[in-house]
Amino acid sequence: MNVLVTGGAGYIGSHTVVELLNAGHEAVIVDDLSNAKADVIDRIETITGKRPAFHQIDCADGAALRRAFASCKIDAVIHFAGFKAVGESVRKPLQYYRNNLDSTMTLLEVMEEFGCKKFIFSSSATVYGPNNPHPYKEDMPAIQSSSPYGWTKVMIERILTDYVTAHPDFCAILLRYFNPIGAHESGLLGDDPNGIPNNLMPYIGRVAAGQLEKLTIFGGDYPTPDGTCQRDYLHVVDLAVGHLKALEYAADHTGAEAINLGTGHGISVLELVHAFETANQMKLPYVIGPRRDGDLPAFWADAQKAETILGWTATHSVEDMCRSSWEFARKSAEQ
Ligand code: UDP
Numbered sequence: 580m581n582v583l584v585t586g587g588a589g590y591i592g593s594h595t596v597v598e599l600l601n602a603g604h605e606a607v608i609v610d611d612l613s614n615a616k617a618d619v620i621d622r623i624e625t626i627t628g629k630r631p632a633f634h635q636i637d638c639a640d641g642a643a644l645r646r647a648f649a650s651c652k653i654d655a656v657i658h659f660a661g662f663k664a665v666g667e668s669v670r671k672p673l674q675y676y677r678n679n680l681d682s683t684m685t686l687l688e689v690m691e692e693f694g695c696k697k698f699i700f701s702s703s704a705t706v707y708g709p710n711n712p713h714p715y716k717e718d719m720p721a722i723q724s725s726s727p728y729g730w731t732k733v734m735i736e737r738i739l740t741d742y743v744t745a746h747p748d749f750c751a752i753l754l755r756y757f758n759p760i761g762a763h764e765s766g767l768l769g770d771d772p773n774g775i776p777n778n779l780m781p782y783i784g785r786v787a788a789g790q791l792e793k794l795t796i797f798g799g800d801y802p803t804p805d806g807t808c809q810r811d812y813l814h815v816v817d818l819a820v821g822h823l824k825a826l827e828y829a830a831d832h833t834g835a836e837a838i839n840l841g842t843g844h845g846i847s848v849l850e851l852v853h854a855f856e857t858a859n860q861m862k863l864p865y866v867i868g869p870r871r872d873g874d875l876p877a878f879w880a881d882a883q884k885a886e887t888i889l890g891w892t893a894t895h896s897v898e899d900m901c902r903s904s905w906e907f908a909r910k911s912a913e914q
Pocket residue numbers: 758777778779780782794795796797798808809810848871874
C-alpha cells in the first residue's frame with residue numbers, strides 16, 4: 580500500500596514509517612517540521628535502507644496537500660500531525676483548535692477528491708475524561724477531556740464518526756494511545772522534544788544524561804499503592820506495529836472503530852523510575868513535588884479489543900522501554 584503519513588517525522592510517526600517500510604509498504608511523509616527534525620528522514624533510511632518520499636508542508640494547506648496526493652496513488656492515510664502539548668493548549672486554545680481541526684478536515688476533503696477511503700487516526704486515552712472507571716474500555720463514553728488538546732481528540736473522533744455515517748464506504752480507525760515511551764533499538768529514533776520535556780520519560784532521559792538536575796515527581800499523595808500516579812506505558816515500537824495492524828484491518832473493512840492501544844497494566848511513576856534505575860544501573864535524582872493540574876490518579880487500558888480485532892498485543896517489557904529510552908537519550912546528549 581502507498582500510505583501517506585502526516586507527522587511522519589515525529590516521535591510515533593517516524594517509528595510507524597519504519598514499520599511500514601519494513602513490511603513492504605511505501606510511505607509518503609507529510610510534515611511541516613514544526614516539532615521534528617529533517618534528519619529523521621535520513622535516519623529512517625539508515626534503519627530501513629529505503630528513503631520515504633517527504634513533503635515539508637502543513638497539512639492544513641489544501642493546495643500543498645493536493646500536490647502530495649497527486650505525486651502517487653495514496654491508498655490510506657495515517658494522521659499523526661497536530662499540536663500535542665497539554666499545558667500549552669490551555670494557554671493557546673485557539674491555536675490548538677484551529678491547527679488540529681483544520682488539518683484533519685482539510686485532509687478529509689483532499690482524500691475525498693482523490694477517492695482515498697482509509698484513515699487511521701492518532702487519538703488518545705484522554706478522550707475517556709475524568710469520570711470513567713479504569714481500565715478504560717472502548718464502549719465507555721468518550722466525550723470529555725481536561726484540556727483543549729484533549730478536546731481536539733474528542734472533536735476529531737466525532738468529525739470522523741459523522742463523516743463515516745455520511746460515507747458508509749469509508750473506514751476510520753480511532754487508535755486511543757495510552758503512554759508511549761521507549762525508542763528504536765538502533766538508538767536513532769526516539770522522543771526528543773524541543774525545550775524542557777513535559778512528558779515523564781524524555782524528562783527522565785535528560786536527568787540521566789545530566790542535562791537536567793533532577794526529576795520532580797508530580798504528587799506523592801494520590802490514592803494509589805505508592806502515592807504516585809499510575810499509567811499504562813507501552814513501547815513506541817509496539818504502538819507503531821499497532822498502526823500496521825490497523826491498516827491491514829482497514830483495508831477490508833468500512834465504518835468507524837475506536838481501539839485502545841495499551842498493555843492493559845498500570846505502573847506508577849515511582850515504579851517506572853526504579854525500573855529505569857535497575858535497567859540502566861544508575862541512580863536517578865528525584866524529589867516528590869506538588870501535584871500537576873489536570874493529572875488523573877490512575878488509568879490503564881482494557882487491551883482486549885485490539886487483540887480480538889487486530890490480533891495485536893504489546894510485546895516489549897518495561898525493562899525494554901527503559902533501556903531503549905536511555906540508549907536514545909544518551910546518544911542524543913552526545914550530539
Ligand atoms: N510526571 C512527573 N514528572 C514529570 C512529568 C510527568 O511526575 O516531570 C508524571 C505525571 O504526573 C503523570 C505521569 O508522569 O503521572 C505521566 O505523565 P506524562 O506527561 O508523561 O503523560 P500523561 O499521562 O500526562 O499523558
